[in-house]
Amino acid sequence: MGNGTSIGRVRGLGSAKHGSHHWLMQRFTAIGNVVTTVWFVASLLLLPNFSYITVHDWIVHPLPALLLGLMIITTLWHARLGMQVMIEDYVHDAGGKFVVIAALNLVTFVAGGFGLLCVIRLALGA
Amino acid sequence: MAVSILHRVSGNGLAVVGTATLLCWLGALASGPDAYAKFVALAVTIPGRVVLVGLSWAFFTHLASGIRHFVLDIGAGFELEANAFWSVVTPISAILLTAAFWAALLLR
Numbered sequence: 001m002g003n004g005t006s007i008g009r010v011r012g013l014g015s016a017k018h019g020s021h022h023w024l025m026q027r028f029t030a031i032g033n034v035v036t037t038v039w040f041v042a043s044l045l046l047l048p049n050f051s052y053i054t055v056h057d058w059i060v061h062p063l064p065a066l067l068l069g070l071m072i073i074t075t076l077w078h079a080r081l082g083m084q085v086m087i088e089d090y091v092h093d094a095g096g097k098f099v100v101i102a103a104l105n106l107v108t109f110v111a112g113g114f115g116l117l118c119v120i121r122l123a124l125g126a
Numbered sequence: 127m128a129v130s131i132l133h134r135v136s137g138n139g140l141a142v143v144g145t146a147t148l149l150c151w152l153g154a155l156a157s158g159p160d161a162y163a164k165f166v167a168l169a170v171t172i173p174g175r176v177v178l179v180g181l182s183w184a185f186f187t188h189l190a191s192g193i194r195h196f197v198l199d200i201g202a203g204f205e206l207e208a209n210a211f212w213s214v215v216t217p218i219s220a221i222l223l224t225a226a227f228w229a230a231l232l233l234r
Contacts, residue, residue: 027196030192044231048234052159068152117156118156121156
């Protein structure tokens with residue numbers, strides 16, 4: 001391993017060893033997305049109307065509340081991975097990339113926490 | 127290539143606008159009937175309808191091209207003709223599913 005050119009410094013080290021994990025998690029969460037979002041869209045179609053009473057009485061049941069909570073987790077996880085790929089493609093400055101990825105992590109956790117709090121509040125009848 | 131671009135655009139659109147809309151809806155629902163009425167009043171405006179139709183299109187587009195990704199991931203569908211055929215079927219099926227979704231919703 002040389003220490004002159006930038007290619008010389010990384011030659012022989014192989015990949016960063018994180019790519020395949022990221023790729024697999026994108027697929028695993030995608031499977032979860034298919035199950036939960038298709039259930040969600042089908043449920044919207046099966047609701048007789050979208051009045052507060054109708055939607056509220058549907059979500060407070062344990063199974064819809066659980067699936068909605070799981071949908072929030074799996075879709076946000078998937079969105080977090082997908083947006084990271086977009087950021088890595090378009091933000092080339094190392095410092096800028098760090099800031100944007102850090103912000104993405106925070107927004108993802110805030111969104112997930114808020115969504116789950118809403119579902120729990122509804123399910124427990126607050 | 128167009129399907130790849132559509133996959134990225136619809137995916138990131140869903141990640142930002144889809145998440146925001148879902149959380150507004152859930153937040154309004156958890157806050158009570160008054161907040162929920164405000165959400166519905168906003169959703170039925172023309173811009174609100176454009177966002178909802180756009181989100182449903184992005185959802186079916188990302189779903190269709192995502193399923194195409196699953197097939198390509200197992201190593202199938204790389205033959206030139208099959209690949210070109212399904213790259214056309216993917217966005218068209220998404221538009222048809224979006225139309226079917228709104229037809230089912232409005233005609234129920």
